[in-house]
Amino acid sequence: SNDGFLAMKVGSRITEDFVFKRTHVPSKADRHFEKGYSIYTACNFEKFDKERGKKIIVEAMKMGSSVARAKCLLDGWGGFEKNLEKGAQWYKIAAEEGNPYGQNGLGYCYDSGKGILKDQEEAARWFERASVQGFSVALCNLGLCYEHGEGVEKDLSKAISLYKQSARLGFSRAFVHLGWFYKQGIGVEKNSKRAVALYKKAVAQGNVDAMSNLGWCFQQGEGVEVDKKNAFMWFEKAAKLGCSSAKVSLGWCYDKGLGVKQDPTKAFSWYLDAAKTGEKVAQFNVGFCYKNGEGVSQDLKQAVEWYEKAAKQGHSGAQINLGVMLEYGSGVAKHEKKAYEWYCEAAYQASDIGQFLLGRCFRDGCGVEKDPHEAYHWFKLSADQGHENAEKALNALKSSLRNVEIPRVLSKDLDPVNLHMLTSIIKAAAHSKEETYM
Numbered sequence: 187s188n189d190g191f192l193a194m195k196v197g198s199r200i201t202e203d204f205v206f207k208r209t210h211v212p213s214k215a216d217r218h219f220e221k222g223y224s225i226y227t228a229c230n231f232e233k234f235d236k237e238r239g240k241k242i243i244v245e246a247m248k249m250g251s252s253v254a255r256a257k258c259l260l261d262g263w264g265g266f267e268k269n270l271e272k273g274a275q276w277y278k279i280a281a282e283e284g285n286p287y288g289q290n291g292l293g294y295c296y297d298s299g300k301g302i303l304k305d306q307e308e309a310a311r312w313f314e315r316a317s318v319q320g321f322s323v324a325l326c327n328l329g330l331c332y333e334h335g336e337g338v339e340k341d342l343s344k345a346i347s348l349y350k351q352s353a354r355l356g357f358s359r360a361f362v363h364l365g366w367f368y369k370q371g372i373g374v375e376k377n378s379k380r381a382v383a384l385y386k387k388a389v390a391q392g393n394v395d396a397m398s399n400l401g402w403c404f405q406q407g408e409g410v411e412v413d414k415k416n417a418f419m420w421f422e423k424a425a426k427l428g429c430s431s432a433k434v435s436l437g438w439c440y441d442k443g444l445g446v447k448q449d450p451t452k453a454f455s456w457y458l459d460a461a462k463t464g465e466k467v468a469q470f471n472v473g474f475c476y477k478n479g480e481g482v483s484q485d486l487k488q489a490v491e492w493y494e495k496a497a498k499q500g501h502s503g504a505q506i507n508l509g510v511m512l513e514y515g516s517g518v519a520k521h522e523k524k525a526y527e528w529y530c531e532a533a534y535q536a537s538d539i540g541q542f543l544l545g546r547c548f549r550d551g552c553g554v555e556k557d558p559h560e561a562y563h564w565f566k567l568s569a570d571q572g573h574e575n576a577e578k579a580l581n582a583l584k585s586s587l588r589n590v591e592i593p594r595v596l597s598k599d600l601d602p603v604n605l606h607m608l609t610s611i612i613k614a615a616a617h618s619k620e621e622t623y624m
Contacts, residue, residue: 204351206320210284219246219254223287229322231356234392253280253288260291260300274301281312289316290324297327297336306337317348322357325349329363342373353387361388362396369399369408378409397424398432405435405444418445425456433460434468441480454481461492469496470504477507477517486517497528505532506539513552526553533564541568542576549583558587 212220219242224232226239244264246254253276258264260273274295280288293312295302310331316324329348332341346367352360365384368377382403388396401420404413418439424432437456440449454475460468473492476485490511496504509528512521526547532540545564548557562583568576 204318206318208286208319210286210319212285213251215246215249215251216253216285216287218249219243219251219257220287222246222254223257227323228358228388228391228393229356232391234358234394252276252283253285253291256280256288256291260295270295270301272301281315286316286319286321286324289313289319290321290327293324293327297331306331308337310337320355322352322355322360325352325355326357326360326363329360333363342367346373353384356391358388358391358393358396361385361391362393362399365396365399369403378403380409382409392427394424394427394429394432397421397427398429398435401432401435414439414445416445425459430460430463430465430468433457433463434465434471437468437471450475450481452481461495464499466496466499466501466504469493469499470501470507473504473507477511486511488517490517497531500531500535502532502535502537502540505529505535506537506543509543522553524553533567536571538568538571538573538576541565541571542573542579545576545579549579558583562587 220230221232222239222242222245224230224239225235226243228234240263243254243257247258247264256273256276256279258266258273259269259276262268274292277288277291277295281292282288289312293309293316294300295309296305296312297309298304310328313324313328313331317328325348329345329352330336331338332345332348334340346364349360349363349367353364361384365381365388366372367374368384369381370376382400385396385400385403389400397420401417401424403409403417404420405417406412418436421432421436421439425436433456437453437460438444439446439453440456441453442448454472457468457471457475461472469492473489473496475481476492477489478484490508493504493508493511497508505528509525509532511517512528513525514520526544529540529544529547533544534540541564545561545568546552547554548561548564550556562580565576565580565583569580
């Protein structure tokens with residue numbers, strides 16, 4: 187039984203020199219599933235082939251593999267209607283048989299809340315059960331738990347260790363995670379060349395995210411010489427294989443003429459393709475194109491719709507642009523209170539433009555009662571980030587308030603420490619369109 191280590195801290199026994207031992211003996215059907223799953227996810231050193239992997243998994247289900255049945259039920263394959271609850275139940279059956287693929291699958295269900303009540307602590311426990319049997323995907327998933335502090339206490343060094351073990355066992359996604367850590371210098375010394383080498387290993391297994399990241403390295407000259415054409419090539423390859431972030435990057439190449447002839451129509455087409463998958467940067471760019479008639483006929487109502495989709499996902503630029511359109515009744519009925527609310531959303535993400543516009547709302551009484559002191563604070567926060575118009579507005583307001591004491595505290599409900607942290611982290615997303623404001 188694996189229950190003994192559940193009393194220990196999750197992940198505490200998986201050290202750098204841990205010797206993995208598979209205790210579950212797979213049936214012929216399970217081995218067939220494992221082959222298909224490895225191809226479908228590019229793990230166990232297999233190269234990614236979505237359709238071939240899916241075909242083999244369905245075959246394994248028909249051979250009687252319980253973990254294959256779980257996967258088919260979860261995704262609606264092999265003649266099954268998608269049924270999350272039954273999929274989770276079959277993963278549990280496989281997991282309790284000791285199957286590491288079933289244990290990882292059950293962990294995924296707990297982590298995502300698919301077919302079962304979401305429980306990230308329980309997810310981490312099941313990921314560990316699969317990990318001690320040497321399953322590379324589970325090791326990577328457990329690493330993600332430690333990276334983000336989900337179900338366990340956040341520990342970047344532990345996350346890196348787990349990613350390294352997963353990569354050594356041949357999971358392409360682990361190479362991508364490690365590459366990102368080295369590229370950004372998170373938990374390790376920044377080493378862009380090392381990042382590129384790791385991305386290339388994942389690319390060799392057909393990982394589309396690695397292709398997109400490699401394109402970014404060539405575009406920015408990180409770890410390699412700047413090569414716009416090579417960047418375009420990797421973005422295009424990943425985009426055609428379905429990578430949403432690569433579709434945005436490819437659209438940006440066509441938008442700006444980076445490594446390819448400038449073509450606003452193709453740019454819009456790729457943005458729209460990515461936007462339909464829920465990619466918020468793409469949704470923002472589609473809104474921008476519709477608003478300004480770039481690569482598509484101008485359509486302000488469509489602009490509002492796409493800005494709103496991105497805004498609801500937390501894209502500060504979309505929140506600002508949607509607010510502007512609501513404030514002035516452009517493509518939508520004028521609604522100053524809603525405009526004010528969207529400016530608030532952007533301002534609390536430390537957007538200097540959002541802070542400036544929010545200050546203007548308080549100064550002018552747009553969607554909220556006039557409050558010069560509140561206006562002062564938001565203008566100050568924006569000006570401190572270098573917004574020139576906020577600096578001008580702040581100086582004008584100082585003059586009008588010169589006989590009134592300015593409170594020393596920041597705006598109510600705003601934690602200045604958190605604001606500073608957000609300011610350093612949250613900036614306009616890469617490959618996001620830009621807009622000029624008042």
